[in-house]
Amino acid sequence: MKHKLIKSTLVTLMVAAFCGANLAAAAQPIKLNLFYYKQEIVNQMKELTEAFTKSNPQIKIELEIVPNDSMTVLRTKMASGQAPDLIQLQSYANVFEFAQAGWLLDLSKESVLNRVMPGAKNAVTYPTWGENKAIRGKIYALPMDLAGIGIIYNKEIFNKYGLKPPKTFKELKIVCATLKQHKITPFASMFKANWSLGHFLTMAHTTLAGAKLNPWLEKMKADKASYADPVEVKSLFKMLDFYKANSDPRAAEFDWNEQQAAFAKGEAAMMVQGLWSYGAAIATNPKLKCGFIPFPCTDNVAQNKMYADVDSTFAISAASSPEKIKAAKTFLEWLTTPEAIKIWVEKCKLVPTFKGANLKAMDAPFQDLVAYMNRNQTNPWAFSMYPVTVFEDACKNGAQEYIFGRKNAKQVIQYIDQTWKKN
Amino acid sequence: MIAARKTRIFYFSLFLLPAFLLYATFFIWPLLMGVQYSFTDWNGVVPEIPFNMSRSEFETKVIRQVKARAELAYLLKYYQKSADGQFYNLTHWIKENGRERQLTAAEREKIKAILAKVGISSIKQIGLANYQEMFQADTRFVPRFEKKFLFNEFDDLPTSIKRQHFNNDLLKHLSAREKALVLGSYQLNQGQNAYLLKEHLAESKAEELKTILAEQMYQTVYLPGVIGFTIFFMILNVLLSNFFALLLALLLDHKLRMQNFLRSIFFLPNVLSLVIVAFIWSFVFKLIMPAVTGIPLWLGSTDLAPYCVIIVSVWQACGYLMVIYLAGLQTIPTDVLEAAEIDGANWSTKFKHITWPLLAPALTICLFYSISNSLKAFEVPLALTSGGPGYATTPIVLDVYFNAFMQNRFGYGTAKAVLLCLIIILITGIQLTLMKRREVEL
Numbered sequence: 001m002k003h004k005l006i007k008s009t010l011v012t013l014m015v016a017a018f019c020g021a022n023l024a025a026a027a028q029p030i031k032l033n034l035f036y037y038k039q040e041i042v043n044q045m046k047e048l049t050e051a052f053t054k055s056n057p058q059i060k061i062e063l064e065i066v067p068n069d070s071m072t073v074l075r076t077k078m079a080s081g082q083a084p085d086l087i088q089l090q091s092y093a094n095v096f097e098f099a100q101a102g103w104l105l106d107l108s109k110e111s112v113l114n115r116v117m118p119g120a121k122n123a124v125t126y127p128t129w130g131e132n133k134a135i136r137g138k139i140y141a142l143p144m145d146l147a148g149i150g151i152i153y154n155k156e157i158f159n160k161y162g163l164k165p166p167k168t169f170k171e172l173k174i175v176c177a178t179l180k181q182h183k184i185t186p187f188a189s190m191f192k193a194n195w196s197l198g199h200f201l202t203m204a205h206t207t208l209a210g211a212k213l214n215p216w217l218e219k220m221k222a223d224k225a226s227y228a229d230p231v232e233v234k235s236l237f238k239m240l241d242f243y244k245a246n247s248d249p250r251a252a253e254f255d256w257n258e259q260q261a262a263f264a265k266g267e268a269a270m271m272v273q274g275l276w277s278y279g280a281a282i283a284t285n286p287k288l289k290c291g292f293i294p295f296p297c298t299d300n301v302a303q304n305k306m307y308a309d310v311d312s313t314f315a316i317s318a319a320s321s322p323e324k325i326k327a328a329k330t331f332l333e334w335l336t337t338p339e340a341i342k343i344w345v346e347k348c349k350l351v352p353t354f355k356g357a358n359l360k361a362m363d364a365p366f367q368d369l370v371a372y373m374n375r376n377q378t379n380p381w382a383f384s385m386y387p388v389t390v391f392e393d394a395c396k397n398g399a400q401e402y403i404f405g406r407k408n409a410k411q412v413i414q415y416i417d418q419t420w421k422k423n
Numbered sequence: 424m425i426a427a428r429k430t431r432i433f434y435f436s437l438f439l440l441p442a443f444l445l446y447a448t449f450f451i452w453p454l455l456m457g458v459q460y461s462f463t464d465w466n467g468v469v470p471e472i473p474f475n476m477s478r479s480e481f482e483t484k485v486i487r488q489v490k491a492r493a494e495l496a497y498l499l500k501y502y503q504k505s506a507d508g509q510f511y512n513l514t515h516w517i518k519e520n521g522r523e524r525q526l527t528a529a530e531r532e533k534i535k536a537i538l539a540k541v542g543i544s545s546i547k548q549i550g551l552a553n554y555q556e557m558f559q560a561d562t563r564f565v566p567r568f569e570k571k572f573l574f575n576e577f578d579d580l581p582t583s584i585k586r587q588h589f590n591n592d593l594l595k596h597l598s599a600r601e602k603a604l605v606l607g608s609y610q611l612n613q614g615q616n617a618y619l620l621k622e623h624l625a626e627s628k629a630e631e632l633k634t635i636l637a638e639q640m641y642q643t644v645y646l647p648g649v650i651g652f653t654i655f656f657m658i659l660n661v662l663l664s665n666f667f668a669l670l671l672a673l674l675l676d677h678k679l680r681m682q683n684f685l686r687s688i689f690f691l692p693n694v695l696s697l698v699i700v701a702f703i704w705s706f707v708f709k710l711i712m713p714a715v716t717g718i719p720l721w722l723g724s725t726d727l728a729p730y731c732v733i734i735v736s737v738w739q740a741c742g743y744l745m746v747i748y749l750a751g752l753q754t755i756p757t758d759v760l761e762a763a764e765i766d767g768a769n770w771s772t773k774f775k776h777i778t779w780p781l782l783a784p785a786l787t788i789c790l791f792y793s794i795s796n797s798l799k800a801f802e803v804p805l806a807l808t809s810g811g812p813g814y815a816t817t818p819i820v821l822d823v824y825f826n827a828f829m830q831n832r833f834g835y836g837t838a839k840a841v842l843l844c845l846i847i848i849l850i851t852g853i854q855l856t857l858m859k860r861r862e863v864e865l
Contacts, residue, residue, distance in 0.1 A: 072828040075467045081525075097466075097831070101545075102474025102513075134477035134510065192723070192811055241575050252723030252812050253709060318474065319515040321523055393830045397814075404725065404813045405572045406646075408638070415562075 030327045032061045035077075036088035037070035038312060040279050044348040051343060052334050059327045061086070078103055083317040085324050086331060089141060091123035091310040092384030093391070098315070099140040100132050105316040105325060108139045112329075115336045116143055119373075120353040122380065123310035129221040141313035142332050145350035148292065148308035148369045149199050149274045149381075152281070155289040157184060157269040165291055168299040176246045179269050188268035189247035190259040191403055197240075198396030200272055200295075202383035203307045204239040205231055207297040213382060220420060227416040237402065237409040239297055243272070244403050252404070256280075264288060276311070278365050279349055292365035294372070306372035309381035310353060387423035394419035454844070460837040462548055467833035469545045472535050474513045478504070481511040488541040498537055501530070546834075553838035563814045564822070564839075566651035570641040580632060582620045586611065589618045596639045608632055649814065649822045656733060656818060657797040664737045664793055665786075668744030673774075675745070676752045686749070690742035697739070701806030704735045725815040728808050732816050736803050740796065744789045751785025752778070783862040790858065791851055798847050819843045 036045060042065055049061040064084065066073040071094065077083060083103060089095050098104050107113060113121070120143040126135050153165060161182055166172040176186040190196050206213055209230035219225035228236075248254065248262065256277070263271045264284035271277065272295055282288055296304040314335070316328045334340055336354050344352050346361045351370060359370055372378055383391045398412040407415070476485070481502065489495045502511040513534075516523045538544065557564050573592060574581070584593070589609070597605060608628065609618040624632070647655055675686055692700065708721040708731055721727050755778060763773050801820040804810055810817035810825070817825070819839060827836025 069828060075828075078468065078470070081528075097468055101469045103468070103470070134475075134480075193809060194811075245575060250720060250723060252720060254723075255809075318512075321516045321525070323523075389830045389832065393825075400811070401813050405575075406569065406725075406813050408570070408572055418560075 029057070030059050030323060032059060032086055032324060032327055032331065033064065033084040034061050034086040034088070035064050035066070035070075035074060035084035036312075037066060037090075038088065038276075039065065039067035040276060041348045041350070044343065047347060048340065048343050051339060052331060055334065055339075056330060059330065061331065081319075083319045085317055085320045085328050087315045087317060088144075089313050089315050090384070091141075091143065091313055092381065093386070093388050095124050095141045095313060095315060096126055096130060097388060099126055099135060099138075100130065103318060104140040105318045106135075106138050106140060107142065107316070107332075108137075110329065110332070112142060112333050112336055113139060115354050117353050117355055120146065120310050123384070124313055127385070129218065141315035142335070143310040143353040144312045144314055144335070145310070145344070145348075146308060146353055146369070146373065147275050147311035147351070148294075148306050148372070148378075149203055149272070150292055150294045150306055150308075151270050151272055152263070152275070152278055152365060153270045153291050153293065154263070154266060154268075155291050157266060158291075165293045166296055167293075167301050167304065169296050170299050172296050173242075176242075180246070184266075185248050185262070185268040186246040186270060187243060188254075188259045188262040188271040189243065189251040190254045190256055191244075191247075191251045191400065192253055192255045194396035194400040196256070196259075196273065197399035197403060198383065198391060199274070200243060201236075201240065201395055201399040202381075202386075202391065203272075203295060204236055204297050206307060206379045206382040207295070207304060208232070208236055209382075210303050213379070217382070217385060223421055226413065227420070228413045233409050233413060235297075237412075239295075240399060240402055260284060274311075275365060275369060278363070282363070290363075290365050292368040294377075305377045305379045306369065307381065308369060308373060308378040309384065312350075387420065389423060390416060390420050457837050457841055457844075460834055461553055461841045462550055462838075463546045463834040464549050464553075464832075465546045465834040466831040467827060468831065471545060472513065472531060472538060473543070473545055475505075475510045476502075478509055478511060484543060485538070485541060489537065494537045494540075498534065501526070501534060549834070553835050554842070556835065557839060557842070562648075563817075564649050566648045567646055568643050569646050571644045572637070572641045574633075574636040574640045580620055580624075580629060580636070583612075583615065583617045584609065586616050586618060592642050593636070593640045596641070597635070601635050601639070604628070604631065605635060646814075649817050649819055652729060652814075652816065653798060653800075653818045655729065656736075656800060657794060659733050660736050660740070660797040660800075661790065661793045663733065664740040664744055665789055667737060668741045668789065669748050671741065671745045672748035672752055673778075676749060686745075689745055692739045693742040695739075697802040698806050700735065700739055701803060704731070704738075705807055722808050723812055725812050728812060728816050732800075732804050732807055735807060736797070736800065739803065740793060744793060747789050747792075748782070748785050751782045755781045783858070787855065787858040787862065790854055794854060795847055795851050798843065798850070 034045075034049065038045075045063055045065070049063060053060055074084075074087065078098075087098075087104075089098065095104070121139065124141040124143050125137060125139050126132070128136050130136055151165075157163075157179075158165065161178055163175050163178060164171075166175050179186045205227070209216060212230035216225055216230040219229075220227075244251075248268070254262070259271060259273070260277060260280045261284065262268045264281045266285075271281075275292060278290060278292070281290070294304050294306040298304060314332060316325060316332070320328065335344075338358075341352050341354060341357050344350055345357065345359060349362065349366070351359065351362070351366055359366070362370075383395065386395070394416040398407060398415050401407040402409065402412050485498065485502075486495065489498065501514055501517075503514055504510070505512050513526075515526055517526065535544070573588075593605065594602060608621055608624055610621060611617075612619045671689055675682060675689070679685065705722060712721050713719050718724075718727070721731055759777055760773060763777060768776075798818075799820055800818045801824070804816045804818055804821055805824075808816045810821050820843065823836045823839045823843070825836075826832045826839065
């Protein structure tokens with residue numbers, strides 16, 4: 001009898017364990033899952049979503065941040081059928097990739113897009129050369145912030161030695177020589193990780209290509225061109241040589257943290273980085289006074305444009321339930337209200353993409369960026385338009401291997417071309 | 424007590440059967456899936472069934488091709504025309520009995536099967552192409568020889584180059600005209616046994632010289648590639664960590680004061696999180712080692728970084744192996760050792776003829792453990808050097824990770840992972856059979 005009791009208890013327990021998970025389910029306010037990767041705005045995102053819930057009490061937003069490898073996590077989630085409702089994606093390639101696979105909701109007809117600056121829409125519009133003909137020209141995300149990659153320089157060091165921010169490559173050479181004379185490293189660099197060098201290579205490539213960029217990209221997509229076509233190979237790689245020669249000899253073991261530290265402490269006068277790094281530098285040393293200029297790759301002032309474009313966007317998952325999609329759209333609408341923009345600008349310190357946003361509260365480097373934008377002196381982030389593998393593998397690793405002397409210019413170009421052909 | 428047949432069946436179905444099922448679902452099934460993915464070029468994003476298709480494509484390729492009425496009706500239940508009539512979209516949410524629910528896995532599978540019949544699948548099969556690419560096109564994967572350039576165009580011209588370097592790395596690669604130019608600018612100094620740069624070179628000549636040096640001054644170096652590094656890492660890591668672990672175990676097997684304390688100390692690195700370990704060591708390699716040895720670059724040098732990774736791995740693995748060896752030492756009966764002592768055997772004879780043979784089971788386990796762990800090395804290189812500089816410290820698993828998740832080549836990464844799985848099974852299989860043969864039973 002006792003035996004049977006044990007047996008039946010065991011069976012009941014096991015059955016209960018299997019079924020237990022399904023029992024909890026009840027009607028609640030709509031919960032949206034927001035997935036984002038920008039690690040510099042963790043607390044600010046909380047503030048933003050709390051402000052949203054205050055004005056829309058029926059919708060709750062649960063935040064999930066995955067700072068590094070966000071794409072890995074996102075893909076795994078998608079593949080296992082747990083797509084988040086709201087997704088922060090990087091502009092261009094990532095948006096297009098997920099749109100092409102069908103994961104993102106078509107936002108083309110949403111009124112919220114009318115409030116976006118026209119120049120910012122490129123970054124979220126599925127391109128005319130995209131593989132999936134049916135969705136060309138459709139918009140799949142809401143562009144959220146503008147960012148630039150260029151030289152962030154320390155104004156105090158520049159003033160101390162009577163230097164002016166360089167506008168041409170010649171001037172940059174003089175600046176670096178002067179800094180070296182005074183035992184100051186010209187550039188704080190990071191060669192340990194490959195991404196910064198990848199940005200550098202494509203930035204130099206885009207600036208040197210100038211007006212030839214778009215025709216070349218079209219040809220490249222048709223497999224009829226080489227990476228070397230729009231530029232002079234020698235001048236492109238001279239930029240890398242120059243960058244290395246003016247960096248700390250230990251840069252090979254420097255990562256982003258070391259780069260920020262060297263710049264914030266004033267050991268180095270400049271860093272070639274995206275403007276997002278300014279926040280980290282200013283947090284380390286709040287007294288830092290910085291300016292932001294494009295990296296002058298040529299001696300022609302007009303050609304040295306700012307490498308600036310849309311950085312992050314918000315997209316809605318097409319696999320969410322209809323009521324969640326509706327709630328997610330409400331959130332996107334709310335993001336364009338003055339209240340949300342104010343948090344975005346003042347707390348998150350990001351440059352919004354919406355028309356008529358008030359930017360007066362932003363620091364000097366951001367004002368510099370906006371000035372370039374307003375004068376229309378910007379180049380698009382061409383790397384975002386390359387196939388993902390080309391940028392992630394061939395450009396980033398190619399540039400790094402060149403810096404370490406493992407590949408010469410010809411081999412890097414060859415490698416980029418080969419990788420592009422495979423796509 | 425022999426359990427009754429009925430009870431045996433009861434416990435089999437209650438415990439063993441679920442265990443087998445779990446083993447199948449969590450090991451065999453994923454492994455088979457992995458092999459299947461390794462024959463595709465899946466990028467990790469494309470869903471298994473298309474989420475939307477344009478109207479014309481859907482009508483010509485699906486509606487006209489699916490022969491069975493029931494199957495077509497099933498498909499049309501889930502693929503619905505979009506509002507503008509341009510697309511057929513997959514409905515992720517279905518209204519049933521007034522409630523909305525998500526598509527179930529079974530429904531997805533059935534849709535996938537129907538679509539596969541008419542030749543529509545999102546993931547392309549490419550056969551063995553991934554495996555071919557690994558060994559032929561992937562320049563980082565297999566060991567090879569390559570040029571390493573020694574001069575950077577933006578540096579100043581080197582004022583002196585050692586005679587040997589000058590002859591081997593530069594002169595050999597030059598054409599007659601270039602040779603004349605280089606020899607016109609550099610003069611052999613017998614006393615220093617080096618070529619010295621002449622003073623007051625013309626600007627144009629110096630520029631030309633820089634170009635020649637940048638393009639032609641190189642050494643041909645051996646690059647181990649991902650496979651080479653993994654094997655190099657495995658051999659050194661296995662030998663060193665087992666050697667030190669055995670040494671520590673032998674020392675701590677004696678009755679020492681603070682024996683237990685020392686044992687815990689040596690085991691501690693194994694308890695620490697690997698990320699913390701890597702932080703501590705990168706601090707050591709960046710600040711302490713340069714000050715002590717005078718060599719400025721450790722983690723940033725392609726030659727030294729592999730050894731840095733090995734040092735950290737050995738330091739980390741030692742403690743764990745030591746515990747296994749200690750357990751092995753304690754199973755050796757003291758009477759045998761005492762008898763040998765009475766017969767006049769010294770320490771080395773006792774070790775050679777008694778301890779070492781009787782330690783064989785522990786050795787087998789330790790080697791097995793450290794071989795398979797070294798082949799699967801991931802965290803230490805990732806946290807310490809992130810695989811760099813360049814590709815100098817990238818083991819296979821890290822490479823798989825880069826391929827699959829950084830470069831969106833899930834299929835290719837999986838192919839490498841499958842290869843690694845086979846390598847591990849092969850190497851550890853050989854090791855186990857060889858070592859089991861020489862184990863002594865007491």
